[in-house]
Amino acid sequence: MADEGGKKRKGTALLAVMDENCSSCAGSPLCELHCPVDDCINLLYEELPGGGLKPYRVWVDNDKCIGCQMCYSDDLTKVHRHKETGEIYYEYANRFYDSSRKPLAPDQMPKKFQLQLIGTESEDRLDKKICPWDAIKMYEYEEALEVSKYFYDPSKFKTVGGLYVVDSEGKKDLEEQQKDLYGG
Ligand code: SF4
Ligand code: SF4
Known part of the structure; x- marks a missing residue:
């Protein structure tokens, strides 16, 4: 498996994608506690119309994720x-x-x-999923790169005081895209 730079990717052939079910665990992501890679699972905030920030969901840095599934299941x-x-x-x-x-x-x-x-x-991953909202899916790497764009696109984030933020336009775009993904 090679990335754009032709470097060998570390880890398994899988990549974690956090979808629209992610609630950000109210700003304290449970999945992040299980991830062994620093800054791989990151909190994304939304900019509120009246100013201020609110935790929105988490996003995975696709270059850092090693596909270990530790955010996905405890039964490993x-x-x-x-x-x-x-x-x-x-x-x-x-x-x-x-x-x-x-x-x-x-x-x-x-x-x-x-x-x-x-x-x-793992023999059985069904009963011990980490995410209480079932928002984490493991995909083959190439497919994950495509699917993840529906839920987060780091190139469109800005950083405010060191936090990743999506503005209301960006959030609306993501939500529209998700409708396309699900055919609605
Ligand atoms: S993916 Fe699940 S566990 Fe992780 S922050 Fe979102 S809701 Fe919480
Ligand atoms: S699969 Fe492993 S490296 Fe990737 S986000 Fe989950 S815990 Fe982190």
């Missing part, structure tokens, strides 16, 4: 690679397993800094 097995030995370790519900999926004894535990998260696996 994390796959780690040891940075020095290359060994694979699995982590589920804060317990670690070796590459044969045997639980690790305390003295076999690698240090956290030696591990690199390289992916996730």
Whole structure:
């Protein structure tokens, strides 16, 4: 998978997209707490007609998202690679397993800094979704780039005091676009 610059993209083939169901969790995004990548999930504010800002929804920086699904579900097995030995370790519900999926004894535990998260696996993601509004969908990378434009377009945001803001025109445009997406 390559981006426009031809660089290899880090992470899985997936990308998270937050859709119109996002309520911003009233300005304290739950999904952001689960994301291991700094500044990947960002709060977007709307400019109010009378002045002032109100949390609107979150947007994902498509260049930063590694598709790990940690914002999507709690029911995940994390796959780690040891940075020095290359060994694979699995982590589920804060317990670690070796590459044969045997639980690790305390003295076999690698240090956290030696591990690199390289992916996730899940058998059943239906019951443990992170988002209370079911606003997070995982897409293949190219498709996600297209779909995400219906919900946020960072090139149209401005920043006010370090916050990402969409003006009322921009918000209206997004909402019109979403109607097109859903054929209504
Ligand atoms: S958890 Fe869901 S509703 Fe809350 S900020 Fe994330 S996408 Fe939006
Ligand atoms: S898939 Fe992973 S990197 Fe991407 S937004 Fe979700 S938690 Fe962050």
